[in-house]
Amino acid sequence: MRALAGEDVGRLARALRAPDLSGTRFLLLREIGRGGMGSVWEAEDPELARSVAVKVLDLPDESGDLAARLRLEARVLARLEHPGIVPVHDVGNLPDGRPFYAMKLVRGERLDAAAARLATLPERLRLFLRVCEPVAFAHARGVVHRDLKPENVMVGPFGEVLVLDWGIARVLSDAGLERQGRTGAEPAGEAAQTAPPAAGTAAGSVLGTPGFMAPEQARGEDGVDQRADVFALGALLAALVGETVPAGRRLAAIVARATAARPEERYADVPTLAADVTRLLDGEPVTAHRERAWERAARFASRHRVALLLVAAYLAARAAILFVYGR
Amino acid sequence: MSGGFFPPTRASVVEAARSADAGERRRALETLVAAYWRPVYRHVRRKWGKGHEEAADLTQEFFAELLERDLLTRFDPSKARLRTYLRVCVDGLVANAEKAAARQKRGGGVSPLSLDFEGAREELERALASPGESPEREFEKEWARSVLELGLARLELALAGRGKGIAARLFEIYDLGAEGEPPPPYAALAERFGVSVSDVTNGLSLARRELRRIVLGLLGEMTGSEEEFRLEARTLLGVDGS
Numbered sequence: 001m002r003a004l005a006g007e008d009v010g011r012l013a014r015a016l017r018a019p020d021l022s023g024t025r026f027l028l029l030r031e032i033g034r035g036g037m038g039s040v041w042e043a044e045d046p047e048l049a050r051s052v053a054v055k056v057l058d059l060p061d062e063s064g065d066l067a068a069r070l071r072l073e074a075r076v077l078a079r080l081e082h083p084g085i086v087p088v089h090d091v092g093n094l095p096d097g098r099p100f101y102a103m104k105l106v107r108g109e110r111l112d113a114a115a116a117r118l119a120t121l122p123e124r125l126r127l128f129l130r131v132c133e134p135v136a137f138a139h140a141r142g143v144v145h146r147d148l149k150p151e152n153v154m155v156g157p158f159g160e161v162l163v164l165d166w167g168i169a170r171v172l173s174d175a176g177l178e179r180q181g182r183t184g185a186e187p188a189g190e191a192a193q194t195a196p197p198a199a200g201t202a203a204g205s206v207l208g209t210p211g212f213m214a215p216e217q218a219r220g221e222d223g224v225d226q227r228a229d230v231f232a233l234g235a236l237l238a239a240l241v242g243e244t245v246p247a248g249r250r251l252a253a254i255v256a257r258a259t260a261a262r263p264e265e266r267y268a269d270v271p272t273l274a275a276d277v278t279r280l281l282d283g284e285p286v287t288a289h290r291e292r293a294w295e296r297a298a299r300f301a302s303r304h305r306v307a308l309l310l311v312a313a314y315l316a317a318r319a320a321i322l323f324v325y326g327r
Numbered sequence: 328m329s330g331g332f333f334p335p336t337r338a339s340v341v342e343a344a345r346s347a348d349a350g351e352r353r354r355a356l357e358t359l360v361a362a363y364w365r366p367v368y369r370h371v372r373r374k375w376g377k378g379h380e381e382a383a384d385l386t387q388e389f390f391a392e393l394l395e396r397d398l399l400t401r402f403d404p405s406k407a408r409l410r411t412y413l414r415v416c417v418d419g420l421v422a423n424a425e426k427a428a429a430r431q432k433r434g435g436g437v438s439p440l441s442l443d444f445e446g447a448r449e450e451l452e453r454a455l456a457s458p459g460e461s462p463e464r465e466f467e468k469e470w471a472r473s474v475l476e477l478g479l480a481r482l483e484l485a486l487a488g489r490g491k492g493i494a495a496r497l498f499e500i501y502d503l504g505a506e507g508e509p510p511p512p513y514a515a516l517a518e519r520f521g522v523s524v525s526d527v528t529n530g531l532s533l534a535r536r537e538l539r540r541i542v543l544g545l546l547g548e549m550t551g552s553e554e555e556f557r558l559e560a561r562t563l564l565g566v567d568g569s
Contacts, residue, residue, distance in 0.1 A: 003446075003476065004472050004475055004476050004479070004503075006468065006472065008472075008475075008503060009468065009471050009472050009475060010565060011502065011503065012475050012479075012502070012503070012538075013471075013475075013563065013564050013565040014565070015498075015502040015535055015538070016535070016538060016539045016542060016563075016564055017564055017565070017566070018535060020532045020535060020536055022528070022529070022532050034565070034566055035566070036566075037566070038566065039566065058560070058564050058566045059557045059560050059561060059564075059566060060543055060546070060547070060553070060556045060557055060560050062553050062556070063553060095532070095536060096536045096539060096540070
């Protein structure tokens with residue numbers, strides 16, 4: 001075979017990643033994503049005449065822990081039947097032994113890109129609330145995502161929100177699931193610098209993403225619970241509204257409480273966080289912030305602007321009448 | 328689950344280099360030389376600014392030292408990747424050579440290896456026209472290229488040995504055809520080789536599967552732990568988008 005030029009290396013690497021789907025009912029179309037421990041490919045399901053996404057393990061797996069994690073991810077997804085979570089269609093092994101699962105092909109754009117097109121703060125807050133829904137649902141089923149960030153949330157063409165990449169999810173109550181996703185930090189070393197920043201499936205790194213990862217998760221503590229996702233949602237909220245001005249004290253207080261360093265100082269769960277954001281949207285007091293009298297007056301004025309304007313107009317009219325006819 | 332995915336046990340070159348069996352030690356060195364001589368040569372030229380002759384000498388000397396001074400037995404997989412360790416060893420060798428006022432050619436009884444330095448020189452001098460990457464990154468890229476070339480050579484042998492040489496040819500045309508051009512349709516390949524379309528797709532699947540097995544086998548040989556194995560595979564397969 002001929003000597004390889006530099007550009008051949010990438011093509012060969014791709015050929016080595018490409019899953020052999022000949023033993024499955026799917027036909028390979030193209031690679032659509034990479035990261036963590038494997039790659040994601042668009043494939044066709046001729047039986048149902050639809051496209052699917054196939055996630056396949058790429059890395060060596062002598063100990064079998066990566067394959068177990070991929071299967072766990074598929075089972076977690078299968079357990080979480082929610083419009084905001086991608087459904088799994090199939091799971092199996094390729095002829096070369098690599099495990100894969102097929103899921104709904106998500107079309108749309110990343111959360112941050114979708115948010116950037118929303119001009120107002122209320123629109124962005126409403127989008128954020130839609131992200132909270134599947135996460136709260138998963139928590140109710142005993143599953144913590146642990147890697148919420150803008151690239152793991154897609155917004156579809158009809159505004160539907162889908163939370164992706166449950167590869168490092170932690171199962172708190174494991175009815176029907178064999179084992180937890182891995183937790184904790186691996187020994188630091190060279191790996192820590194070479195592992196990708198995305199969903200750290202590389203051994204030798206803390207699992208999660210800096211900036212969105214709760215401190216207790218970054219420290220690799222056992223017992224990380226739903227409040228780690230509350231932290232990530234707080235960071236996500238800050239990222240979503242970051243470009244709108246001005247966010248205001250009450251929103252800042254919500255973000256601060258959600259991203260408090262100590263889990264016990266955060267919102268206890270996602271519904272509590274979402275409720276505070278809803279209050280903010282409705283112009284009601286939020287639990288994260290104790291208002292001063294002038295803030296309460298300003299919020300009242302903002303919430304009842306039309307009524308106040310009518311009253312002011314009425315009073316001005318009365319004053320004008322008194323002025324004209326009272327003389 | 329790992330059956331079929333990988334050989335269940337890895338014959339690490341690091342372990343083999345420590346073996347009491349001289350034949351095993353030699354085979355280990357051969358694998359290392361095949362994967363690393365070109366990265367070492369280019370590294371010496373790019374990082375240390377050595378000319379062709381001197382870089383070729385230093386490359387030979389490096390592999391001689393690897394054996395003589397038992398450098399592999401000092402490698403600790405918990406501290407670094409083998410690839411990083413070897414690069415650091417090369418740097419140490421060149422630094423020492425620079426310190427010596429008059430470096431003497433050594434061989435330590437080891438015959439010079441038959442390596443195509445002229446070919447490597449031409450490639451390097453072509454690449455010098457577009458510099459810009461760090462020596463470490465270049466070492467990594469050159470290593471990836473060497474491992475894949477070694478894998479392709481073994482693939483060709485393995486498939487020919489099983490009477491499946493056509494699969495290797497199909498792979499070369501379809502997956503390694505001209506850059507930027509779409510691969511020929513399966514039907515065109517089928518006609519060209521006088522086989523059915525399913526023979527073409529099966530042949531391609533077989534070649535990719537075999538190449539993956541061979542390349543990962545090579546990586547397994549050249550790594551000291553599963554962690555390192557995964558990290559090197561991540562780099563070579565571009566799993567993290569590199």
